[in-house]
Amino acid sequence: MQLSQSIRLKQKQSMVMTPRLQQAIRMLQMNNLDLASYLEDQALENPFLEVGADSDASGDVSPEVGSDVGIGDASSETGGADLIDTDMKAGASPQDDPAANQEFDNRFDYSAADGPAGHLAGQGGQSGQGGDQDWDMIASTIAERPPSLFEHVGRQIDIAFSDAKQRMIAQILTGALLPSGWLGKSVEDIAEENDLARDDVAAVLVQIQKFEPTGIFATGLADCLRLQAREAGLLDAAFNVLLDNLELLAQGKIDQLARRCKSSPEDVRDMLQHLRQFDPKPAETFFGEPDIVSAPDLIAYRGPDGWVVELNKSTLPGITIDENYAARLKKRVAAQAEQKFTMQALSSARWLKRAMEQRNETTLSIAAEIVRQQTPFLEKGANHLKPLLLRDVAKAVGMHESTVSRVTTGLMIATPRGSVTLKSFFSVSLASDDNEAGTSAASVRHLIGEIVRGEVPGDPLSDDEIVSRINASGIAVARRTVAKYRQILKIPSSAERRRRARLNAPA
Structure with a gap:
């Protein structure tokens, strides 16, 4: 058989995921806080890109709507908030003609003079009053970081012990604490691992078991509850027996427990009521995540003409491009490599702005359709949540299911019934x-x-x-x-x- 080489032309179509397309997809599924962090990283690499708080989001992104609810344009009452109507036509999209606007690349520039974002209906009526009245959900809910468990215990160690050896043993015991506040190792193990006398470790343990929160440094559940009962003045012989027989309590065997405590079932139930007031894991709050309210990415509320969805501008980042700096730099730069970098950076910044607009419009369109379809839930409660699939929303807004899935995963929306994820509407x-x-x-x-x-x-x-x-x-x-x-x-x-x-x- 003879082998030969030849050149043939073949035509085919394929989808190529360019770096910019991948970037746009990543931005689509970011929440506002992640998006702000991402844009700040981009701004560090691009001298023409400036990122700040959004004062006007992406302009008027509302499509043509029916006569029932027409709240697309920013009004004085909402201070320039970006609204999209929930009665929009399926698949409608905003008019976008770059040729009709010579300042196409700058039409997202934000001005703090445009006024604050609108408040939700019924939240004080202070909207449109100026920058000092901006509604910032995060600033009003985040408190200063509380001290950690080790900082809290360390302060008490400094006060309780003047002897250097005892202070050192107390710090070793602190290092053995579990997130619950219980001691994770036995006294014997701690003494052996650190070449200490068992009696010395036990003596220090007795002292630090008096620390706050009460119940810390306990050797187990029964010991933790016993420390709290002693602090409350409730630890008598019967209570001690009850704590030694917690397995009977878990099984609900009140009569058998009463016999062991030599008390009546009524007395056992009375001790049980006191026991419920104790904290079995007294240090757990120190190890938990900070109590921070997650700011929503969107806000839905009932306006005078129907339901309205808007972007939460208190967390949504804004982008501006320093065109003047770019123009000056073009005149000064002579080297071809530097000119190429300047043009690429400026092009990248402009594209990122357009990607931000598309991300905001897509997010609003999908959220508005979800709110439109789930209006009974918003007005009447959870019993009226309608069956809803990704393909239902995708068909209504003229997008692919994967796009709807990316947008609804992780984004929060504030409603009169609380803040929920968009995914929870499905x-x-x-x-x-x-x-x-x-x-x-x-x-x-x-x-x-x-x-x-x-x-x-x-x-x-x-x-x-x-x-x-x-x-x-x-x-x-x-x-x-x-x-x-x-x-x-x-x-x-x-x-x-x-x-x-x-x-x-x-x-």
């Missing part, structure tokens, strides 16, 4: 006898929670009884579905709920 449909559209799974979960909350404490409903009640309301649901949703809601089984009710029964 729910599969369950069959319904009287509603062809069906009922959302989220609504069924909410209904299960309400049924359990309304049951008689001593006579909890089984999963079969919950199924019967749900089916009676016209929603077809299987027992395994109820069991799965009950576990998602962290609702224990009927046997466990009955046991807990027995523990909580009044004397």
Whole structure:
């Protein structure tokens, strides 16, 4: 067989993920805070790019809308907020004709004189009053960082011990603390690892177990509760026996526990009430994340003409391009390599602004469609959450499902019913006898929670009884579905709920 080489032309189409396309996709799925951090990094590399607080977002991004709700233009009452109507036409897009605007690359420049973002309806009516009245959700909720557990304990060590050796032992014990506040090692192990006398370690441990918060440096759950009972003046012989038999308490065996404590069941229940006031993990708050309210990326509220969605400008970054500096630099730079860098940097900055506008418009369009479809939930509550899939929103706004998925993953929206993720508005449909559209799974979960909350404490409903009640309301649901949703809601089984009710029964 003869082998030969030849050149052939072949035509084909393929999608190429250019660096700029990858950058646009990354920006699409960032929340406002991540986006601000990303743009600041870009500004460090690009001398023409300036990033600051957004005072006018991306201009008027509202598409043409019907006559019912026309709140696309910024008004004096909202101080230039970027609004998009929830009754927009499917697939509509804003007019964007670069040729009609010679300042196309600068039409996103923001001016602090445009006024603050609008407040939500019913929040004081102080909108449009100037920069000092800007609504900044983060600034009003973030407090100074509290001291860490080790800082808190270290201050008490400095006060309690004057002896250098005892202070050193106390610091070693502090290093052995678990996030719960319990001691993670035995006294014997700590003494052996650090070549110390056991009695010396035990003596220091007795002293630091008096530190705040009460219960810290305990050797276990019973010891932690015992320290708190002693501090409260409740530790008598019966309480000590109760703490030595916590396994009986967990099993709800009140009568057997009463016999061991040589007390009546009523006295045991009284001790149990005191026990519930103690903190089994007294140091856990020191190890938790700072109590920071996550600022929403979007805000939805009911205006005078219907529901309105706007970007949260208190966290949304703004971009400006220093065109004057770019023009001056072009005149001064003579070397070809420097001119190339200048042109590339300026082009990159302009493209980033256009990508920001597209990101904002896409986010608003998708959020507005979600709010439009889930208006019953916003007005009436969780029971009225409609079944909604990514493809439903994608079809309505004329985008691909993957685009909708990227935008809704991780973004928060503030509503009159609290701040929730956009993803939480999506729910599969369950069959319904009287509603062809069906009922959302989220609504069924909410209904299960309400049924359990309304049951008689001593006579909890089984999963079969919950199924019967749900089916009676016209929603077809299987027992395994109820069991799965009950576990998602962290609702224990009927046997466990009955046991807990027995523990909580009044004397």
